[in-house]
Amino acid sequence: MTFVNSLRAGGIAVMLGLAPMSLASGPAQAADDPVVATVNGTKIMRSDVTQAYGQLPDQYKQVPFEQIFPALLDSLIDTKLAAGAARKAKIDETPAFQAELQGFTERLLGSTLIQREVETKVTDAAVKARYDEVTKEMGGKSEIHARHILLKTEDEAKAVIKDLAGGADFAETAKKKSTGPSGPNGGDLGYFGQGQMVPEFEKAAFALDKGGMTDAPVKTQFGWHVIKVEDKRTQQPPTFAEMEPQIRQSMMREAGAAFTQGLREDAKIQRFNLDGTPAN
Template structure:
């Protein structure tokens, strides 16, 4: 093997980059092998990684040639594996071309707008707190505040929490982000109010003040773009598989197996497919669909 990494990288897909007996290794085969074997060589520098994959591919072809000499391709288990590998490669290639490649930013943006419109409003509060060790200390703080003391000033002087130096400011938070007792007290207050009774949590005793409330802003498109893409891919995959199954027809030799598969599909999909619908797409197969590559 005399090819330098740069020479391999510049080869056309049809170019032969190595020969193993009567067999050849083309650039296209090397790219396919790199997709499968590349992660095994992540610790290697980039200029060595492709050569390592090529070396591994040569090993594979060498033993494959020996296996063919031994007629192992006629072994039922090997034949089944070869058929599965072929079908999976075609499955992945078809979905990559007809599914992944056809999802545009415009489609993602339209789905984003649809999802945001359907989101129920979610309340957020902007709060401050003063954290002390004992209930008595918290009661004394409340008396100070009721006497007109400035909340932020008292927080800086007495709060033991990490937010103390910034006047106890916790910023905005929504339900589920704080411990239950703290959250319940904070969401019960109106802007400008503070708790009249100390609030106990595992961190100590709190006096809480709410600065303002608002509806939580929706996530930005770029923040959820990848999630939306996976959602659309799953939907597109299920549509494609369902259409293909219906066109081809699916028959089970064992009626019991048919029932069990349909029950599993129903559970995985969270839906209620018709009992006789053998064309319903199987969710377990969807997990084998090629994932979208980040751009």
């Protein structure tokens, strides 16, 4: 069964799971928001269907709006009919419904207030300023692209240096003689910055110029290395476009938590245990 068909089949259940939508009749509709249905005289506007579409799970938004429109409209119609029938049955007057409605109203009021506060604090300018702050120390660091040949003894390393000085290809020699895990890849270590390699290796590698090779074996805890630097570059931070979603989400969480904490600090709160006795 396709999503559109399943939505038609279970429309009421789907739409009742969404946040409340404005389905009541109101002033004359705008030209760009026509009436798309009436249910016992009550209008359903195109904007109601658009809002329902926006509240669907992300995977369902892959279905084009025009294609899913009939199914969403059917769901709104069914929801409106079910709500009308519930009112006739006076379900909305029952204590259980009133209690749930009160709880929902408080949650909606609270989330709406926090959302407004977050939107006030987390502006585009504020997000850009946070990006500039975060990336200020990320750029400007040097990285090198190096290869190495790892050998068990100093004499073996010296022999390899002699072969390379005589014209042997570094990558091919690494494939044949390196005992390190990068050997099959021609000794390629990719780009790395300071602090990512053991100190002896790092010191020797960063001392080389682009295209340079160590003229003496470098001893580390892993063995004896012959190192060649393929390239040098300055590390660039991620772009604003790459980091913006993550930064915005982080700032929204921070703003919401700070606002809630402020409400707590201004309130008189007393907590009790499960048995009703005062909590310590």
